[in-house]
Amino acid sequence: MNARIAAFFREFSESRIALVSLGITLFFVACTVLAPFISPINPYDLRSIRLSDARLPPGTQQVEPVPELSIPLAARDGKARAEGVTPAGDPIVLQLVPDSDGRLALEIDARNMVVTEIRLRGLPIDASVQGARKHPIRSEWTLANPASTLHIETGPQIPANLQFSVLIKGESEGTGMTFLLGTDGYGRDMLSAIIYGIRISMIVGAAGALGAMAIGTFLGLIAAWFGGRVDSFIMRLVDFQLSIPSLMVGLLVLTMLGKGVDRIILAIILIQWTYFARTTRSVALAELRKDYVDAARCLRFSALRINLLHILPNCLPPLLVILTISIAGAITLEASLSFLGVGLPLTQPSLGMLIANGYEYMFSNMHWIAIYPGLVLLVMIVAINVVGDRLRDMFNPQLKR
Amino acid sequence: MTRVETIIPANKHAEPILSIRNLSKVFPLQSGFWDGVIGRMTGLEPKAVHAVDNVSLDVRAGETIGIVGESGCGKSTLARILAGISQANGGQFLYRGRDIQDYLKNPRDALKIQMIFQDPQSSLNPRLQVIDIVGEAPVVHGIIPRSQKKDYVLGYLEKVGLGAEFLYRYPHQFSGGQRQRIGIARALAVNPELLICDESVAALDVSVQAQIINLFMKIKAEFGLTMLFISHDLGVIRHLCDRVVVMYLGRVVEVAPTERLFSDPRHPYTQMLLEGMPKISLERRKFLSIEGEIPSPINPPQGCHFHPRCAFRTEHCSQKRPDLVSLEEGRHIACLNWQGTSPPPIKSGGGYAQSENA
Numbered sequence: 184m185n186a187r188i189a190a191f192f193r194e195f196s197e198s199r200i201a202l203v204s205l206g207i208t209l210f211f212v213a214c215t216v217l218a219p220f221i222s223p224i225n226p227y228d229l230r231s232i233r234l235s236d237a238r239l240p241p242g243t244q245q246v247e248p249v250p251e252l253s254i255p256l257a258a259r260d261g262k263a264r265a266e267g268v269t270p271a272g273d274p275i276v277l278q279l280v281p282d283s284d285g286r287l288a289l290e291i292d293a294r295n296m297v298v299t300e301i302r303l304r305g306l307p308i309d310a311s312v313q314g315a316r317k318h319p320i321r322s323e324w325t326l327a328n329p330a331s332t333l334h335i336e337t338g339p340q341i342p343a344n345l346q347f348s349v350l351i352k353g354e355s356e357g358t359g360m361t362f363l364l365g366t367d368g369y370g371r372d373m374l375s376a377i378i379y380g381i382r383i384s385m386i387v388g389a390a391g392a393l394g395a396m397a398i399g400t401f402l403g404l405i406a407a408w409f410g411g412r413v414d415s416f417i418m419r420l421v422d423f424q425l426s427i428p429s430l431m432v433g434l435l436v437l438t439m440l441g442k443g444v445d446r447i448i449l450a451i452i453l454i455q456w457t458y459f460a461r462t463t464r465s466v467a468l469a470e471l472r473k474d475y476v477d478a479a480r481c482l483r484f485s486a487l488r489i490n491l492l493h494i495l496p497n498c499l500p501p502l503l504v505i506l507t508i509s510i511a512g513a514i515t516l517e518a519s520l521s522f523l524g525v526g527l528p529l530t531q532p533s534l535g536m537l538i539a540n541g542y543e544y545m546f547s548n549m550h551w552i553a554i555y556p557g558l559v560l561l562v563m564i565v566a567i568n569v570v571g572d573r574l575r576d577m578f579n580p581q582l583k584r
Numbered sequence: 585m586t587r588v589e590t591i592i593p594a595n596k597h598a599e600p601i602l603s604i605r606n607l608s609k610v611f612p613l614q615s616g617f618w619d620g621v622i623g624r625m626t627g628l629e630p631k632a633v634h635a636v637d638n639v640s641l642d643v644r645a646g647e648t649i650g651i652v653g654e655s656g657c658g659k660s661t662l663a664r665i666l667a668g669i670s671q672a673n674g675g676q677f678l679y680r681g682r683d684i685q686d687y688l689k690n691p692r693d694a695l696k697i698q699m700i701f702q703d704p705q706s707s708l709n710p711r712l713q714v715i716d717i718v719g720e721a722p723v724v725h726g727i728i729p730r731s732q733k734k735d736y737v738l739g740y741l742e743k744v745g746l747g748a749e750f751l752y753r754y755p756h757q758f759s760g761g762q763r764q765r766i767g768i769a770r771a772l773a774v775n776p777e778l779l780i781c782d783e784s785v786a787a788l789d790v791s792v793q794a795q796i797i798n799l800f801m802k803i804k805a806e807f808g809l810t811m812l813f814i815s816h817d818l819g820v821i822r823h824l825c826d827r828v829v830v831m832y833l834g835r836v837v838e839v840a841p842t843e844r845l846f847s848d849p850r851h852p853y854t855q856m857l858l859e860g861m862p863k864i865s866l867e868r869r870k871f872l873s874i875e876g877e878i879p880s881p882i883n884p885p886q887g888c889h890f891h892p893r894c895a896f897r898t899e900h901c902s903q904k905r906p907d908l909v910s911l912e913e914g915r916h917i918a919c920l921n922w923q924g925t926s927p928p929p930i931k932s933g934g935g936y937a938q939s940e941n942a
């Protein structure tokens with residue numbers, strides 16, 4: 184049996200492009216299985232997503248939003264002292280004293296903390312801070328390059344009571360995370376979203392196609408075995424369904440049942456069972472003419488046993504071809520439905536959903552949100568189809584030399 | 585109407601194991617909806633193939649019956665009905681005195697009738713190993729427990745001349761003769777009483793044919809089988825069978841003990857068949873071919889089906905269907921010139937030869 188598999192693989196690899204496609208397909212399968220381990224973040228975990236990261240271009244480094252320390256000061260005759268604690272846990276001491284020039288000197292003693300910005304909020308209207316920029320409306324002064332001592336001018340006279348707060352910003356720190364493919368409109372890392380999108384697309388596609396195979400094969404075997412009216416009925420049903428565009432069937436089912444992974448799988452099964460039923464019926468009819476089926480009848484096996492254990496295994500090769508191509512078809516279908524907004528819920532974005540989300544940013548020069556998932560989807564579908572085509576060529580004896 | 589009471593086995597005292605009366609199988613050629621409507625409107629009889637047409641036969645336990653006839657005369661159809669894998673449209677079919685449908689209801693009973701097929705390639709499931717091909721049925725039907733499967737299969741493989749090294753091989757790893765042996769082991773493994781062999785050696789090389797025929801003779805003696813042997817090859821039939829049934833376009837035209845048939849064929853069709861037979865039959869495979877076109881089974885000639893090719897036809901022949909009548913002990917013939925107003929063909933076929941020369 185192993186020799187057979189090896190020979191099969193050797194024949195398969197005679198086509199280079201098929202071999203490459205198989206590699207790509209396997210890579211996507213690996214992504215599906217390993218998504219939680221290889222993805223930089225879990226895009227489904229809403230806590231790990233910051234709106235502040237939204238729409239960053241590819242290659243941007245993620246930075247930690249810097250916490251701002253707010254220390255209130257209440258001065259009497261221009262004198263005050265307040266203490267705070269830096270994010271690292273060190274003490275900060277603020278001291279306000281009138282200096283010789285009639286100004287107030289604010290000394291900030293923040294050891295072990297790089298202060299990048301200081302704002303003073305709530306100073307009297309006529310006060311001003313040396314070297315600082317005032318907010319156009321509010322009474323808020325911002326020092327971009329703070330020194331350890333600030334000078335506040337309060338006019339001719341130092342007010343007896345002075346209350347304001349000091350806001351201290353530390354150095355912003357990179358998180359070590361780089362958005363290789365940028366972020367989407369919700370601040371989700373595109374790479375992670377794509378990896379999880381591959382996963383959900385593959386799962387939906389494979390589950391849909393496998394479900395369709397199970398049902399279609401079952402009905403095809405029934406049609407072939409019983410023949411006559413049962414056969415006509417099932418095949419007319421197939422013809423009827425094939426006359427309706429598959430996207431229409433999908434839209435109908437999903438608008439009636441609502442969004443959800445289970446429903447989209449159901450829609451795919453409803454659309455794709457026909458291909459399996461047709462193929463199974465025709466292959467099974469050919470098998471039924473072979474003597475081993477008569478031999479099995481003569482050995483008085485039950486119809487179920489003959490169909491499942493004798494006929495079905497001999498129908499499998501062409502069904503596997505259809506399965507491969509159906510998976511690609513199911514992924515396309517799911518992407519189309521998700522793009523149209525009836526597919527998956529927003530919290531579990533598939534590739535189609537990512538493309539749909541990115542579409543609205545296409546013309547604001549934020550191409551990466553739609554293009555990368557689009558490329559991945561394209562490569563995935565082409566690769567799976569090439570593998571399916573190769574399998575079909577191999578199972579088609581007319582093409583054999 | 586066939587006179588059924590005339591079909592008497594050569595040994596009157598033995599109970600027939602298998603007994604069929606006026607068995608028929610019709611394959612409709614037009615089965616579509618519109619065909620049915622048109623048929624009902626025009627009142628025409630729908631077209632159909634009478635693959636088996638009013639065949640009656642008794643087979644006694646231990647007997648080997650040969651069935652010969654040209655291609656398309658309904659031998660395989662009859663074999664499939666007798667094996668219980670196809671159902672007749674009309675007539676009666678008793679096995680051990682019970683109606684076959686009733687008999688087949690119990691699978692353990694139904695296993696008593698087994699079949700060996702023509703094409704050893706397609707008669708084995710290509711996805712199963714020999715151990716499963718032979719051992720599946722005995723296990724499924726509870727003849728042996730699963731744990732004994734290997735030894736049991738091995739026993740039957742040895743009986744058909746195959747060794748233990750073949751147990752886990754797939755059919756494609758065997759020669760035609762070996763495959764046919766596996767098919768025989770598969771049938772034997774369920775302890776059959778009646779073995780139906782449909783052209784079971786036709787697809788094999790001549791030397792292999794002889795081996796398989798010897799194997800059939802051996803297992804027949806060893807297992808006390810009753811056999812129905814269908815073949816194109818008159819030499820094989822002569823070698824194996826006690827009695828021979830000659831069929832023509834779905835009907836039985838002559839039944840006779842083998843030696844009597846070969847030494848003294850009575851039906852004009854049988855005579856034509858034997859003339860076409862090579863002298864040393866086992867050395868060259870010879871398919872039957874005789875002069876005149878084989879008429880279409882869809883639209884067979886009226887009266888006696890054979891009359892367009894018959895050298896002795898009279899005007900009756902195209903009008904009246906000949907019944908199968910008893911000629912002598914164990915011999916039956918369906919020919920108007922034998923039973924009717926016209927003088928009977930004289931002994932040993934000489935009469936026919938003379939008229940042919942005349």
Ligand SMILES: Nc1ncnc2c1ncn2[C@@H]1O[C@H](COP(=O)(O)OP(=O)(O)OP(=O)(O)O)[C@@H](O)[C@H]1O
Nearest residue numbers: 611633634635654655656657658659660661662881
């Ligand atoms: N399933 C079927 N449907 C329609 N017609 C059939 C079917 N099976 C057999 N026939 C027809 O019945 C007739 C008898 O066929 P059958 O196979 O019994 O002949 P045969 O004597 O075994 O011939 P051969 O020696 O070639 O095997 C043929 O005319 C055939 O075309």
Ligand SMILES: [Mg+2]
Nearest residue numbers: 659660661783
């Ligand atoms: Mg045949």
